[in-house]
Amino acid sequence: MKKKIAEILEDASVVRVSVDTVNPSKCKALLGISGRVLEIKKGNIRKLIKLKEERGGSVRIGISALVLRDTYLELEDVVRFGIETGVDFVEIKGEYTGRDKLSLDEMSDIQTVLALLKKRYCNNGSGATELIVRDEMFAESALLNSKVCWRTQHGRAHV
Secondary structure, eight states, X not given: OHHHHHHHHHHOSEEEEEOSOOOHHHHHHHHXXXXXXXXXXXXXXXXXXXXXXXXXXXXXXXXXXXEOXXXXXXXXXXXXXXXXXXXXXXXXXXXXXXXXXXXXXXXXXXXXXXXXXXXXXXXXXXXXXXEEEEOGGGSHHHHHHSOOOOOXXXXXXXX
């Protein structure tokens, strides 16, 4: 495994791993994978970071989480995991599910959670993990006009 990780670090410029929850008990119901598989995935992310640090690689390593009805309240745990692990970025992005799958109230709740994450972790200038929140699906103009507002907030997360 270490050889494969080393090859990834040498050949790639960006490695992005999907982590929609860090809660092992929710994995099976939400994602169809066991908590054990999640723990292996988290361990592999840690190995990537450690090997990058040992070798001084320039590859950007990050995690990506989809905003889902069943996981949006856990997004801060995903961000904290990224910061604690030392990834270069955590990307949170909306999944376009259509209005029939998310109510306006749910979209508003998600918008509130994303705004709180941006307030806590973006644009504070300290820390090494970049938080990228792609909230265009949940932007206010999308809620009001049923249009997508292509607005993205970038910042630095605080460790």
